[in-house]
Amino acid sequence: MRAPSRLLPNPQVPEASQTLQAPQASKPSEAAARAESYLSGADLARVVGITAAALDGLVRVGVVEATMPGGDEFFAATAIRLKRILRLHHDLELDLFGAAVVVDVLERLERVEAELIRLRGGRETREG
Numbered sequence: 001m002r003a004p005s006r007l008l009p010n011p012q013v014p015e016a017s018q019t020l021q022a023p024q025a026s027k028p029s030e031a032a033a034r035a036e037s038y039l040s041g042a043d044l045a046r047v048v049g050i051t052a053a054a055l056d057g058l059v060r061v062g063v064v065e066a067t068m069p070g071g072d073e074f075f076a077a078t079a080i081r082l083k084r085i086l087r088l089h090h091d092l093e094l095d096l097f098g099a100a101v102v103v104d105v106l107e108r109l110e111r112v113e114a115e116l117i118r119l120r121g122g123r124e125t126r127e128g
Contacts, residue, residue, distance in 0.1 A: 037076035038067065047079045048086060058082070063096050081107070 045055040088099035
């Protein structure tokens with residue numbers, strides 16, 4: 001049985017959380033503005049280190065989505081998501097859809113953890 005081939009060569013995908021962390025907002029309105037930041041397709045491709053053609057292919061197969069169907073504008077958060085997907089694809093040799101599912105689960109877990117911290121009044125507790 002052959003090892004799966006890499007769909008996107010990307011040997012130097014940096015850790016997404018290290019390279020694309022948004023600065024902490026000082027006011028809620030700043031956080032809302034950052035959450036609604038956009039990137040063009042060309043900018044997104046450049047930021048994550050792939051070609052525009054590769055990005056078009058990922059959009060076509062549904063790995064990432066533009067803000068509007070057929071559009072060429074993406075939420076800035078898509079860059080972090082796509083970097084995570086590509087890193088999983090490269091490092092663990094997951095297919096792109098499998099990597100996207102893993103990222104979906106990780107994002108859901110992060111939201112649940114943030115909600116738990118909020119409900120506890122900002123106190124983090126460690127189990128173990």
